[in-house]
Amino acid sequence: KRQEFMLAFDQINQNFQDIFAELSHGHGKLELEHPEDPFAGGLVIRAQPRDKKMQRIEALSGGEKSLTALSFVFAFQRFAPAPFYAFDEVDMMLDGSNAERLARMVKSQSATAQFVAVSLRRPMIENADHAIGVSLRADGYSRVVGIREIHIPDEEQKPEPQPV
Amino acid sequence: KRQEFMLAFDQINQNFQDIFAELSHGHGKLELEHPEDPFAGGLVIRAQPRDKKMQRIEALSGGEKSLTALSFVFAFQRFAPAPFYAFDEVDMMLDGSNAERLARMVKSQSATAQFVAVSLRRPMIENADHAIGVSLRADGYSRVVGIREIHIPDEEQKPEPQPV
Amino acid sequence: MRIKEIELDNFKSFGKHTLVPLLDGFTTISGPNGSGKSNIIDSLLFALGLSSTRSMRAERLPDLLNNLSGKNEARVTVRFLNNDNETLEVSRRIRVKENSYTSTYWLNGKTATLTEIHEELMKYNVSPTGFNVIMQGDVTGIVTMSATERRKIIDELA
Amino acid sequence: MRIKEIELDNFKSFGKHTLVPLLDGFTTISGPNGSGKSNIIDSLLFALGLSSTRSMRAERLPDLLNNLSGKNEARVTVRFLNNDNETLEVSRRIRVKENSYTSTYWLNGKTATLTEIHEELMKYNVSPTGFNVIMQGDVTGIVTMSATERRKIIDELA
Ligand SMILES: Nc1ncnc2c1ncn2[C@@H]1O[C@H](COP(=O)(O)OP(=O)(O)OP(=O)(O)O)[C@@H](O)[C@H]1O
Ligand SMILES: Nc1ncnc2c1ncn2[C@@H]1O[C@H](COP(=O)(O)OP(=O)(O)OP(=O)(O)O)[C@@H](O)[C@H]1O
Ligand SMILES: [Mg+2]
Ligand SMILES: [Mg+2]
Secondary structure, three states: OHHHHHHHHHHHHHHHHHHHHHHHOOEEEEEEOOOOOHHHOOEEEEEEOOOOOOEOHHHOOHHHHHHHHHHHHHHHHHHOOOOEEEEEOOOOOOOHHHHHHHHHHHHHHOOOOEEEEEOOOHHHHHHOOEEEEEEEOOOOOEEEEEEOOOOOOOOOOOOOOOOO | OHHHHHHHHHHHHHHHHHHHHHHHOOEEEEEEOOOOOHHHOOEEEEEEOOOOOOEOHHHOOHHHHHHHHHHHHHHHHHHOOOOEEEEEOOOOOOOHHHHHHHHHHHHHHOOOOEEEEEOOOHHHHHHOOEEEEEEEOOOOOEEEEEEOOOOOOOOOOOOOOOOO | OEEEEEEEEOEOOEOOOEEEEOOOOEEEEEOOOOOOHHHHHHHHHHHOOOOOOHHHOOOOHHHHEOOOOOOOEEEEEEEEEOOOOOEEEEEEEEEEOOOOEEEEEEEOOEEEOHHHHHHHHHOOOOOOOOOOEEOOOOOOHHHHOOHHHHHHHHHHHO | OEEEEEEEEOEOOEOOOEEEEOOOOEEEEEOOOOOOHHHHHHHHHHHOOOOOOHHHOOOOHHHHEOOOOOOOEEEEEEEEEOOOOOEEEEEEEEEEOOOOEEEEEEEOOEEEOHHHHHHHHHOOOOOOOOOOEEOOOOOOHHHHOOHHHHHHHHHHHO
16 A cells, blocks of 8 residues: 555656646755655655745745646656546736746647636637637626637737637 | 614615626615514525525525625725735636626725735736736745736736846 | 537526636636636536535535525536647536435436546546636635645645 | 825835835835845835735745845835824834844834734724735635635624
8 A cells, every 4th residue: 555655656656747847947856754654644845946945835936837837747747647637727817928837738648638728818818729619698697618719929819710 | 883784784785786686687685684683693695596496695606606705895995995915816706707797896885995806817917907926936935926917818828027 | 639618507606507618728707706717617626526516605505506596406528629629528407406405417418427527527636636726716726735645635646 | 094104114125224104095006027026025015014914925934034135034014004194104124133032013113012003903903814915816715715704704793
């Protein structure tokens, strides 16, 4: 039981280090509070953004926390892939360059899993294979349209959906 | 005591209705759970977005909750103005047109109070009188520059700060 | 394996029967505030039994019925397609009567318990703790959760 | 009345002494993730005694000292200017010694208690519950807080 846990942990840790470096250009790793008896302690995330000292994770900025959390999710996914991932505005705190880096990583991870991401952000929409538009009609009901041609938001404005 | 409370409540409620209508094009109002004895109950927000039925406030979308919350803050401010308000990314869930509406309201409220808003959003930066840029230097320390010329982000990218 | 389509019937703001077809790869969902994007995410949580009623922003299950249409039930069906083109179908319906309501799950057309749904989905690493669905505002929760909670996520795998 | 400037000395990522001048009207603060924008907001909360240590993302006050510079104290001063061009100055310093630390407030150059700072700021409707500062991720909290908590905000005024 403990052996299986350590196998999973080591692999996810290695994934986390690679992915965190790619997303943030910093250094990160996972640690067990009790390496000798993992189930007696928790799992801690160590994250060091570029040019900075290792920081308490709670002190990280909103964008840095988002990238750290997503690195953990992707690390987990590479170890135990699921058929789909559905993300609701996980890029909301990211600046332009981090949003772009995340979008490219979702794109590359989507080779092994289906990704559905609710997003108003241009980098996410530009990197996607497909786009769905949602709107509320005057009758008060939500409707969905598939979008053939993606109109990129000028600044976070909804793309103009063209019915499929 | 109760009379002073009701005076404040009625005024803030009126402010809330006006501001909520302007920000969301919907209808909103404040209600007391115990109007006869206010201190025996709480203060409830009723919010009805355009084209929709009155909804439990918890069911509102992220953007709708943000506008509802900010309407309450501005309603409060009009009744009991403070010298400054400091907002950290309160527009993060807003779509383009709501972000624009909010930015214009902050601009108009700034006639009676100083507003400092951390934001990566173009509408906010475009409507501001002044802009400050923050960056982390290679030595790991944060620095601040005042910006004379505002470069609008192409998509949420940091504006290029020009030292004052 | 991937989701082939999500069928929403009277669920939250989707008062009109709606089919959301999904292709493989990377899809974005966009639209104005309040249009229904997060409600689509909620429909996945609802049908697959992945979260509490509160996490779908409802106080009780009947809150999930569209409040304009006057209908007394809501249903969501998620159809998966695996690599051999076989379908896996999970469906859930809330039906409201005078003073009560029922919640029914179906797995491939037969009624099923939530436990049976969870066991089937677990074979594909789909579970409430597997990060398959990250809700609006929740992403940083992975960083702020306790160290023990985070370790238990890996326990589930091993 | 408005803030004229915020002076940061060794506070969080501002290891170098920094003056943030502020003009009247509407100012935005922008920059990349992790550059220090929210830390400026934290510096206002810190100096004016408006929030808990945890709300500034620190576990204990010494966490607020810049962790690169090696200095043993951090200080933030906020200078207000009123309509008659008179200055109101609030300052706070954390000084760390071997196993302990001190937190000192000044009001217009004289040491003061947190209560005295709060009483002075309350004259201008600046208080922990007055929404003067809304932190990152917190805006929807106004909607999700309990009805009683929300009513108490108005109690404070009356
Ligand atoms: N049972 C219901 N019947 C009808 N409408 C509902 C019901 N439950 C929620 N809604 C409405 O659905 C809307 C929320 O939709 P949703 O959260 O999906 O929006 P969104 O597209 O994610 O917006 P945002 O970009 O702001 O996050 C709200 O306006 C809410 O009033
Ligand atoms: N005591 C400290 N010494 C040095 N650096 C610190 C200290 N406390 C926090 N930091 C650093 O400050 C950075 C966070 O800054 P801040 O939260 O102000 O960023 P931000 O500009 O608001 O970013 P975002 O756009 O992502 O919200 C983190 O990288 C954190 O490591
Ligand atoms: Mg949403
Ligand atoms: Mg921030």
